Amino acid sequence: MQLFIEQLLNGAAMGAIYALITLGLALVYGVLRILHVAHAGVYAAGAYAGLYVYSHTGSLLLAVLGAMLFCALLGVLIERLIYTPLLKFPPFVPLIGSIAVFLALEEIFRLVGGPYILSFPAELPFSGITVSGVVISPAIISIYAVSASVLLLLWFIVTKTEFGLAMRATSQDREVAGAMGIDGAFTVSMTFALGSAVAAVAGILVGIYFNQVYPTMGAVPAYKCLALIVVGGLGSLPGAVLASLLLGVGETLLIGYANIPLPRDSLAFIAMIAVLLWRPGGLMGNR
Amino acid sequence: MSDYSITILNFIAIQAIVACGLNVIVGYAGQISLGHAAFFGIGAYSSALLTTKAGLTFWAALPLVVLITAAIGLVLGMPSLRLREDFLAVTTIGINFIVESVFLYVPFFGGALGLGGIPSIVFFGTRLRGANFLYLCLFFLALVLLISRRFTKSWAGLACFALREEETAASSMGVSPVRFKLMAFVIGTAMAGLGGALYAHQMRFISATDFGFPLSVMMMSMVVLGGIGTLWGPVLGALILGVLPEVFRPLVDYRMLLNAAILLLMIRFQPDGLLGEGSLLRRIFPKRGETSHG
Amino acid sequence: MDDMLLRLDNVSKHFGGLKAVDEVSFSLGRGEILGLIGPNGAGKTTCFNLVSGVYAPTSGKIFFEGASTGGFPPHRMAALGVGRTFQVVKPFATLSVLRNVMVALGQRRYGAVLSSFARWETPALRKEATALLEEVGIADLAEAPSGKLPLGNQRRLELARALALKPKLLLLDETFSGLRHEEVALLSRLVLDVRSKGIAVLLIEHNMKVAMGLSDRLVVLDHGRLLAEGSAEDVRSNPRVVEAYLGKGASSHAS
Numbered sequence: 082m083q084l085f086i087e088q089l090l091n092g093a094a095m096g097a098i099y100a101l102i103t104l105g106l107a108l109v110y111g112v113l114r115i116l117h118v119a120h121a122g123v124y125a126a127g128a129y130a131g132l133y134v135y136s137h138t139g140s141l142l143l144a145v146l147g148a149m150l151f152c153a154l155l156g157v158l159i160e161r162l163i164y165t166p167l168l169k170f171p172p173f174v175p176l177i178g179s180i181a182v183f184l185a186l187e188e189i190f191r192l193v194g195g196p197y198i199l200s201f202p203a204e205l206p207f208s209g210i211t212v213s214g215v216v217i218s219p220a221i222i223s224i225y226a227v228s229a230s231v232l233l234l235l236w237f238i239v240t241k242t243e244f245g246l247a248m249r250a251t252s253q254d255r256e257v258a259g260a261m262g263i264d265g266a267f268t269v270s271m272t273f274a275l276g277s278a279v280a281a282v283a284g285i286l287v288g289i290y291f292n293q294v295y296p297t298m299g300a301v302p303a304y305k306c307l308a309l310i311v312v313g314g315l316g317s318l319p320g321a322v323l324a325s326l327l328l329g330v331g332e333t334l335l336i337g338y339a340n341i342p343l344p345r346d347s348l349a350f351i352a353m354i355a356v357l358l359w360r361p362g363g364l365m366g367n368r
Numbered sequence: 369m370s371d372y373s374i375t376i377l378n379f380i381a382i383q384a385i386v387a388c389g390l391n392v393i394v395g396y397a398g399q400i401s402l403g404h405a406a407f408f409g410i411g412a413y414s415s416a417l418l419t420t421k422a423g424l425t426f427w428a429a430l431p432l433v434v435l436i437t438a439a440i441g442l443v444l445g446m447p448s449l450r451l452r453e454d455f456l457a458v459t460t461i462g463i464n465f466i467v468e469s470v471f472l473y474v475p476f477f478g479g480a481l482g483l484g485g486i487p488s489i490v491f492f493g494t495r496l497r498g499a500n501f502l503y504l505c506l507f508f509l510a511l512v513l514l515i516s517r518r519f520t521k522s523w524a525g526l527a528c529f530a531l532r533e534e535e536t537a538a539s540s541m542g543v544s545p546v547r548f549k550l551m552a553f554v555i556g557t558a559m560a561g562l563g564g565a566l567y568a569h570q571m572r573f574i575s576a577t578d579f580g581f582p583l584s585v586m587m588m589s590m591v592v593l594g595g596i597g598t599l600w601g602p603v604l605g606a607l608i609l610g611v612l613p614e615v616f617r618p619l620v621d622y623r624m625l626l627n628a629a630i631l632l633l634m635i636r637f638q639p640d641g642l643l644g645e646g647s648l649l650r651r652i653f654p655k656r657g658e659t660s661h662g
Numbered sequence: 663m664d665d666m667l668l669r670l671d672n673v674s675k676h677f678g679g680l681k682a683v684d685e686v687s688f689s690l691g692r693g694e695i696l697g698l699i700g701p702n703g704a705g706k707t708t709c710f711n712l713v714s715g716v717y718a719p720t721s722g723k724i725f726f727e728g729a730s731t732g733g734f735p736p737h738r739m740a741a742l743g744v745g746r747t748f749q750v751v752k753p754f755a756t757l758s759v760l761r762n763v764m765v766a767l768g769q770r771r772y773g774a775v776l777s778s779f780a781r782w783e784t785p786a787l788r789k790e791a792t793a794l795l796e797e798v799g800i801a802d803l804a805e806a807p808s809g810k811l812p813l814g815n816q817r818r819l820e821l822a823r824a825l826a827l828k829p830k831l832l833l834l835d836e837t838f839s840g841l842r843h844e845e846v847a848l849l850s851r852l853v854l855d856v857r858s859k860g861i862a863v864l865l866i867e868h869n870m871k872v873a874m875g876l877s878d879r880l881v882v883l884d885h886g887r888l889l890a891e892g893s894a895e896d897v898r899s900n901p902r903v904v905e906a907y908l909g910k911g912a913s914s915h916a917s
Contacts, residue, residue: 181632350462537752540770
């Protein structure tokens with residue numbers, strides 16, 4: 082029973098991390114209708130940037146802030162240089178561009194940071210807790226705490242601020258939003274910045290949790306999170322979170338606990354196909 | 369010509385065959401497929417199994433291989449091609465991952481160790497190796513190109529072009545979108561299966577990781593680089609992307625980055641490919657090439 | 663009863679809570695020109711899409727030549743003899759004008775897998791396509807890239823493509839919108855020519871003068887419901903119709 086709860090908590094933690102990454106994808110899809118595969122590259126860049134700042138300053142706070150800023154800029158750069166100029170072409174054109182950017186980023190990480198696995202020896206300012214025999218490590222606590230705060234902040238921004246309104250309007254109909262005075266280009270860039278900053282946080286959390294930062298750490302999330310936004314209903318933010326949590330828990334329980342011999346990474350796609358057969362628009366899609 | 373060069377050319381020819389198949393799907397019918405490597409793998413594994421476990425010769429197995437790959441293409445294509453663009457893209461990625469997993473985890477396919485001991489192709493008593501194998505590959509490449517060309521001249525091909533341009537308008541003229549997308553998909557996957565069979569007998573040993581998603585991306589890059597929807601585009605793309613790693617060999621460490629950079633530059637500045645309309649090459653050499661356009 | 667070419671019988675189309683078309687019934691006889699008019703959002707385009715097969719009715723029945731066709735997909739309706747144009751023109755941009763028409767001429771071939779393998783480029787086909795382009799008056803543009811034509815010619819191309827299907831019913835979706843005077847006059851004559859060949863026409867038109875001038879009868883929709891039906895005179899003087907267009911209270915001011 083203990084083991085089950087521990088696995089459940091692990092799964093939820095993974096789910097929370099997936100959610101942070103997938104949200105960025107959903108936000109981008111919402112405003113540009115592009116599958117931003119390179120987002121996983123931004124996520125990995127966040128881990129590297131965070132590690133770099135941490136190793137030079139010893140401050141986790143600075144690491145997080147530095148990484149968020151760095152990734153926000155990286156995200157906007159990708160949007161301005163690659164996506165926006167390619168919008169007039171059929172969708173597979175920016176998609177291939179995205180894949181190319183992702184591959185290039187992986188290589189840059191390898192060349193700059195080395196092909197080895199780097200460790201992220203962060204000193205968390207609190208220790209783990211044990212609740213009726215279930216051990217909860219400080220890393221897991223930080224994942225819950227940080228992701229909950231980030232999700233709350235995002236929810237606030239999207240639903241309660243003017244910018245959030247601009248984002249939602251632009252994703253519904255960019256032309257009409259423009260006619261109402263919303264600067265589409267600015268909104269899109271800011272959306273990228275926001276999504277990328279959130280991905281940076283996810284990168285640092287993962288780096289600390291697994292104590293691993295390596296060039297291909299984005300490979301699995303790159304495609305798995307695509308399946309997740311599809312399951313959630315392309316562009317649906319609550320859908321992305323729901324799908325992520327379900328997969329995180331599902332993966333860990335089915336494979337870690339029940340030991341079902343399914344390949345871990347395909348589970349997301351199998352689940353996606355199952356969901357699409359049942360609900361062709363995704364769990365919460367309405368497009 | 370050295371043995372090594374011939375081996376490289378064999379690979380290029382095989383990849384060109386597979387890329388031509390992808391071109392039918394993406395270029396002629398305008399459907400995205402990022403899982404094409406899976407069908408390449410299905411062809412390879414089918415041929416490997418039929419020639420090792422069932423004891424057939426390559427030639428006897430070949431029609432079955434093409435049939436099996438096409439049949440799986442039909443079954444997977446039917447639900448997938450009804451999906452909208454973005455859903456289709458992710459679904460094809462998923463197909464790639466799932467098929468790869470099946471090859472990796474189901475013991476019948478050899479699991480992580482793959483399948484070995486695949487026999488050489490025997491043609492009228494001679495084992496085809498080296499240059500002879502290349503001739504065989506070139507023969508099949510020519511066949512595939514002929515089929516592609518014939519397709520563009522058929523009503524089915526015209527229907528696919530119309531679908532690619534304006535699906536709503538095409539359907540209002542009697543073109544059933546699902547039927548023709550599926551037709552293109554089946555033709556394309558059958559070609560990939562053929563390439564896979566050749567690959568299996570060239571390598572004599574195959575494993576699941578040979579057919580993963582990165583290969584699908586590579587295939588897509590070939591088609592894009594050469595020119596989507598052109599007849600010779602996939603061949604040119606396969607040639608360039610096959611030769612490039614050899615050219616960059618001295619720059620071993622930067623090879624992958626250069627590949628990615630080239631793909632990025634290509635898609636950013638010349639999405640129609642080298643042989644496509646409005647490309648730099650076409651402007652320098654304005655020859656009426658074989659295109660699918662009117 | 664069913665010598666009517668097209669009959670809508672209490673047809674509704676709901677999108678979630680929105681009743682785009684609400685229990686609409688009307689019919690169209692062979693060789694008739696029926697105008698479908700109404701203020702914006704009345705459900706006219708939805709009706710078109712229901713008849714041409716883009717949408718399936720939520721309830722009610724659609725009869726074409728006596729057979730129930732509600733829910734048939736567009737390519738099947740095309741095979742049955744329903745041709746349509748699109749308000750936002752949809753040429754096959756990378757194909758030439760002539761080839762656009764050729765695509766439509768292949769309609770018979772698309773039905774079966776084997777017949778679709780035949781070659782399409784034959785002199786006979788060229789002739790047939792050219793003849794259609796001559797009919798609508800753009801034969802000189804045969805080799806022009808269809809994506810780059812001015813609007814008037816694009817509309818004619820749409821018409822030529824629809825006619826290539828040898829339809830029994832032609833759906834014209836705002837074919838006259840955005841056109842200059844002379845073009846409207848030319849296109850109107852073309853529509854009358856089409857009718858004289860025995861092809862029935864159902865048209866959506868915002869241009870009142872054109873709609874009333876061309877149509878034998880009119881059907882007025884408002885908020886998805888059938889508001890009025892009859893000749894141009896009947897409809898013009900119907901207070902409810904005036905109200906729908908100009909708002910309540912306007913009918914008392916109508917001349």
